Amino acid sequence: MQLRRQLPLIVVFVTAVLVMLFKFVNFGETGKNVLSQMDKWSQVTSIVAFLLGPINLIRLHLGNVTKRRPRWVHSALTLVVTVVFTIVFALNGSNGEVTLWIINNIAIQISGAIYAMLGFYICSAAYRSFKLRNLEATVLLLSAVILMLAQAPIGEEIIPGISKWGEWILSVPNSAGMRGIRLGAAIGAFAASIRVILGLERSWVGGSTAE
Amino acid sequence: MDWDKLQRIDVRWIYALVIVCLLVPMFWPLGLPITISENTRKVWEAVDKLPPGSVILVSHDTGPGNAPELNPMLSALAKQAFEKNCKIVGVAFFDQLVGPPMFQEYVGSVAEKMGKKYGVDWINLGFRLNATATMRQMCDDIHGAMLGVDWENKSLSDFPIMNEVKSIKDDVDLIFVTTVGTPGYGDWMTYVAEPLKKPLTGGASLTMYSGLQQYIRSGQLQGFLGGLRGAAEYEQLVGAPGKGCSGMDAQSLGHMMIIAFLILGNIGYFASARKKSRA
């Protein structure tokens, strides 16, 4: 049990040290080649891990069907679609005519429809959230209104010159805020990675954060 | 009247009105004039200052959802580039099933109208996995990075354009990225444009546009087109109003509808606050 927890930590530490060594030290082409090999190993191991997700999916829905849980018909449909698509992909190949037809005419269309919900949700979210509650909310609301007018031709008709205001909001205060968030997030990610490399952060091996 | 009800309008009414606002301009276009922003002008200038015969590398990194925003940018770019006798080399890294066919459709239709030949004036290299590694390899060897074939698996050595274009480092003059996320503009900037000191421009979905301003200000991007509005402005600049411009009326009505609901919501909010303070 102890080894099961410690082995991943050792693998992470050794890999991180090797990557840093080959990144920072000038080994020329050799360094690039070693890093490229490590990329390939990472891809191969990911493929094995990739199977775990679908196995869970099938197990869950099979359980729903066999135990006749509520809405088990949906689970049955999921299983049928999974099996049919897998067979088609296996027989027809990932670039086969039938495969591409299914992807283009079913998967992409459904995906596009879900994405298009953004257009509706953006309206209801704005309506619900943009209230003049306090100073910050007022700034948020005003800048949103200016930008909405600036981004549509009708804005210029209502308030001439508003697109310039919109450009200013985007390029000055917005840029300043974005830079700050990016900088903080990048350094935060950096420190979080160090915690993982040093084994201080262990929740991902199924343990407590600090043991 | 019970004004505070205005902050509890059933969202289904909002959704129904969104549909109406998008549909109405299809039948009754408003045809409002579009002003050109500084960022769009910079994109146009980046292409305009290229000498005839220059090579533009286009990376159409879009998915199905954002394609309507980004596809019109490709048509406008193709028109401007082909008018200047520039050549276009297309790749895609975001979505295998959307990027290459859309590039073929939108650049191809402009090329056909302008008498430009596939394989001579433009080419579609298709999609490759492992974007960053491929981009890095393309800096020195485009043929190797794309495994020596175009998007239909035809040998690159059979196309005259690819006898001239061997590497980004020596043969590409401008990188034009239409982007919706990762892989996208960030990888092109980090692994190609910055190390090789190549100009980078293009367009992004409107949700990304605000986050890109810092790179335009720092000069790492030579302007950038923001969503459908950016596409419409670019279409106007190249003198070819198309899908971008026609989408602007729907955008105008949609934005006005949101503003109207914001006003109603706030009237309701203040009415409710007043009621509470009286109680």
Next chain:
Amino acid sequence: MVLAGQAPAKGILFFAPEMFWDFVLVALLFILVYVMIRRANAGLPIPRIRKIAGLEAIDEAIGRATEMGRPVHFTPGMSGFGPETYAALATLSYVAKTAAQYDTRLIVTNRQPTVHPVTSEIVRQAYLEAGRPDAFNQDDVRYLSDWQFGYTSAVLGIFRREKPAANLMFGYWMAEALILGEAGAEAGCIQVGANTNVFQIHFFIVTCDYTLIGEEQFAASAYLSKEPMLTGTVVAQDMVKILIGLLVLAGSVWATVAGNADKLVKFLSQ
């Protein structure tokens, strides 16, 4: 073989080209982390982390779900293993333990097949530590789909069918941020969202009750565990941030006075 004798490209001393300052930054952070760990081990005082409302709200969210007898939904985000996901997993560990103690149902959904088994193990372990291993339900830790909007629509379905009272979205989020945030709000969930993606963070701000912006998410493990050693690493991170802030300020002053800061940029690009 890779060790064929190519001449290394020119860099400073033995450093790879343009990597010297990257090395300095990494080394500095390692040293600062080491110093802080030493201080923590020696029992010396470590600065406390300021109050982060989004993390404080986790208990409130789980408490509300418990009162209402409805489940808590947690997701570690859309990306594979990276800093955001590790931070999300640390939060999941805390959420799972709290949910197990309160006997509240926890539904965890995954987009990444590689992250799924890890979340499953974390939740199982949390129930074990809470002394209730039999309460762990494998079917509540779910892999949905690795297709972005396939996953999104599956979560929308869970909101509709299983009506969680709390929705905790950590990790890295993209175009689905608004869809999930707004659907969660419509379903009446108390929501905590965390994101480092500047293109999408505003959507969590308008749809969630509490939002962890950027680096706040990375402080989660230290904040929730209150472990001095982990807090020390957050302090080290802030020190580096102050240093970089000063560098940015120096560059701005330099560019303002001299017209440009090309020399500084060139120096730091070595």
